Amino acid sequence: MTKNLFLLSLCMIAATAGHAQTTAPEPIAPLPEPRQVAWQQLETYAFVHFGPNTFNDREWGYGDANLNTFAPTRLDCEQWARTAKAAGLKGIILTAKHHDGFCLWPSKYTDYSVRNTPYKDGKGDIVGELATACKKYGLKLGLYLSPWDRHQAFYGTDLYREYFYAQLTELLTQYGPLFEVWFDGANGGDGWYGGAKETRKIDNRTYYDFPQAWKLVDKLQPEAIIFSDEGPGCRWVGNENGYAFATNWSFLRSKDVYPGYSKHWELQQGHADGDKWVPAECDVSIRPGWFYHASEDSKVKTVDHLVDLYYRSVGHNGTLLLNLPVNREGLVHQIDSTHLVKFYKQITAELKTNLIKQAKVTATNTRSSAFAPGKMTDDDFNTYWATKDGTSTGDILIKFGKLQKVNRLKLQEYIPLGQRVRKFEVEYLNGKQWLPIQMNEETTTIGYRRLLRFKTIQTKAIRIRITDARGPLCINEIGAYYAPNAKEVYVEKAEDVNGLAYTEADRTDNTVTFDLGKTQNIRSFFYIPNPEMKGLGLVSNYEISVGNSLDNMKVVASGEFSNIRNNPVMQSVYFTPVNARYVMLRATRMVTDGDKLNDLKIAIR
Numbered sequence: 063m064t065k066n067l068f069l070l071s072l073c074m075i076a077a078t079a080g081h082a083q084t085t086a087p088e089p090i091a092p093l094p095e096p097r098q099v100a101w102q103q104l105e106t107y108a109f110v111h112f113g114p115n116t117f118n119d120r121e122w123g124y125g126d127a128n129l130n131t132f133a134p135t136r137l138d139c140e141q142w143a144r145t146a147k148a149a150g151l152k153g154i155i156l157t158a159k160h161h162d163g164f165c166l167w168p169s170k171y172t173d174y175s176v177r178n179t180p181y182k183d184g185k186g187d188i189v190g191e192l193a194t195a196c197k198k199y200g201l202k203l204g205l206y207l208s209p210w211d212r213h214q215a216f217y218g219t220d221l222y223r224e225y226f227y228a229q230l231t232e233l234l235t236q237y238g239p240l241f242e243v244w245f246d247g248a249n250g251g252d253g254w255y256g257g258a259k260e261t262r263k264i265d266n267r268t269y270y271d272f273p274q275a276w277k278l279v280d281k282l283q284p285e286a287i288i289f290s291d292e293g294p295g296c297r298w299v300g301n302e303n304g305y306a307f308a309t310n311w312s313f314l315r316s317k318d319v320y321p322g323y324s325k326h327w328e329l330q331q332g333h334a335d336g337d338k339w340v341p342a343e344c345d346v347s348i349r350p351g352w353f354y355h356a357s358e359d360s361k362v363k364t365v366d367h368l369v370d371l372y373y374r375s376v377g378h379n380g381t382l383l384l385n386l387p388v389n390r391e392g393l394v395h396q397i398d399s400t401h402l403v404k405f406y407k408q409i410t411a412e413l414k415t416n417l418i419k420q421a422k423v424t425a426t427n428t429r430s431s432a433f434a435p436g437k438m439t440d441d442d443f444n445t446y447w448a449t450k451d452g453t454s455t456g457d458i459l460i461k462f463g464k465l466q467k468v469n470r471l472k473l474q475e476y477i478p479l480g481q482r483v484r485k486f487e488v489e490y491l492n493g494k495q496w497l498p499i500q501m502n503e504e505t506t507t508i509g510y511r512r513l514l515r516f517k518t519i520q521t522k523a524i525r526i527r528i529t530d531a532r533g534p535l536c537i538n539e540i541g542a543y544y545a546p547n548a549k550e551v552y553v554e555k556a557e558d559v560n561g562l563a564y565t566e567a568d569r570t571d572n573t574v575t576f577d578l579g580k581t582q583n584i585r586s587f588f589y590i591p592n593p594e595m596k597g598l599g600l601v602s603n604y605e606i607s608v609g610n611s612l613d614n615m616k617v618v619a620s621g622e623f624s625n626i627r628n629n630p631v632m633q634s635v636y637f638t639p640v641n642a643r644y645v646m647l648r649a650t651r652m653v654t655d656g657d658k659l660n661d662l663k664i665a666i667r
């Protein structure tokens with residue numbers, strides 16, 4: 063470089079640094095579409111799983127349910143909507159068709175629908191009734207259409223794809239605006255299939271021609287977000303427990319991920335180097351199962367558990383999709399609605415008074431007065447504090463002016479310009495010394511919203527030091543709160559697995575026999591999957607035999623542990639009470655073909 067040129071570039075640097083930068087920082091891709099930003103702002107919404115499974119005590123219907131069983135006595139979609147509304151949920155996503163192929167609307171293309179049930183003598187349309195109720199209560203409507211259909215004889219052929227698109231078109235055109243369309247990742251396997259009763263495998267990546275489905279949704283419902291494991295609107299968070307990792311990028315590497323993608327831990331945190339904006343949606347049921355089972359009335363998640371999930375979903379840059387299993391009456395059970403409303407009251411109370419409103423907020427590296435620190439406390443999503451071009455760090459200093467108790471913090475990035483922050487630290491003033499606030503999770507990404515919980519501190523000032531980002535910082539909201547009596551973190555209780563003592567009497571790859579030591583009266587068998595096993599060693603279909611001698615065993619129960627890979631909760635099998643010394647579990651099918659039974663946690667009562 064010549065001397066003159068060198069001087070010139072020095073002058074230019076000085077000019078940029080000295081000049082107030084009144085325009086916004088350049089966006090950093092990948093960026094959200096406006097509909098993705100609007101969707102993220104919904105934060106919490108309800109799921110409703112309802113169908114023949116509800117009446118047949120199943121999680122995954124085989125596709126052969128007797129439709130006379132589908133007989134809700136007091137079904138009232140307005141009660142669902144009122145419950146959701148009272149809990150601050152912004153919409154409801156309904157299983158219009160689950161894997162059993164049954165349609166909650168009178169689809170033109172199948173007999174396997176509400177039209178052939180006792181409900182309203184076949185004149186009902188539960189999707190339509192929910193659409194009307196949502197409208198009345200100012201809630202948004204979303205629909206779940208299972209690609210896998212265990213009922214249809216032609217599932218697996220090209221004709222099924224046409225059928226699927228025809229049904230999708232009905233749902234996209236008959237019920238007004240939808241905010242989300244849900245395509246489940248569970249695909250292919252055994253089913254009734256028009257009586258064939260066989261196992262059908264399809265290739266998740268090609269069979270449904272998902273790009274065509276996405277085009278159809280974009281055309282007919284341009285505001286709707288499309289859910290699948292890979293998006294494109296939002297992604298599955300990789301577990302059915304309702305939380306994202308603390309580090310959570312709203313990006314995915316679009317070439318790597320597809321529906322049925324099995325690297326679940328990646329979905330829990332996103333890809334820091336992803337090329338597409340696909341934010342995480344954290345789905346979870348308020349009970350262990352997605353469908354209603356009376357046996358789970360005592361297992362509704364506690365208020366503390368739900369509060370914890372809120373902090374680890376919405377507070378980890380995701381949305382919370384909370385399932386309410388509607389019961390056989392056709393209502394959200396009172397236990398569920400009570401817990402739900404108390405949960406909402408609790409989070410509202412914890413985050414009610416933003417102590418920063420009375421504090422003095424300053425910051426380093428501020429871009430210009432148009433992007434001043436005050437923009438972080440004006441409750442306006444669209445105004446934000448930003449730092450200068452060329453910076454990717456900055457300190458935010460919050461001075462309370464008096465000793466203040468604090469145990470919660472909120473941080474938000476202005477995501478229309480991208481997700482930027484990679485790392486930050488939070489400190490508080492202890493006398494004259496800055497000390498780190500001890501968190502129980504890493505302080506890395508922020509995204510749409512990051513909520514932090516910690517032991518109550520008393521301080522006059524807090525300092526948030528953003529130490530690494532993908533470009534200039536854009537922070538649109540911060541909050542500090544003191545939640546009295548709030549739990550720091552929630553610890554989930556281990557499942558109660560008390561049962562009879564036994565020893566293993568015999569074991570092969572797919573059969574284990576337990577010896578109870580002496581003849582006992584037994585009536586149930588519990589299988590507690592190990593969630594760490596990520597699908598390995600898990601039984602999908604079982605047969606349970608009992609007897610008083612090993613050469614004289616009798617089958618007392620057989621069936622399927624549905625959805626056990628994604629939702630590995632305790633599975634219960636009840637049978638007619640019987641006197642027996644030996645109990646044999648035979649895995650007639652494993653979740654992963656060719657796998658062996660292992661890591662067994664069993665209770666027999």
Ligand code: FUL
Pocket residue numbers: 121122246247248345352625628
């Ligand atoms: C899963 C399904 O297999 C479950 O039955 C449930 O619908 C859940 C939300 O998604 O993949």
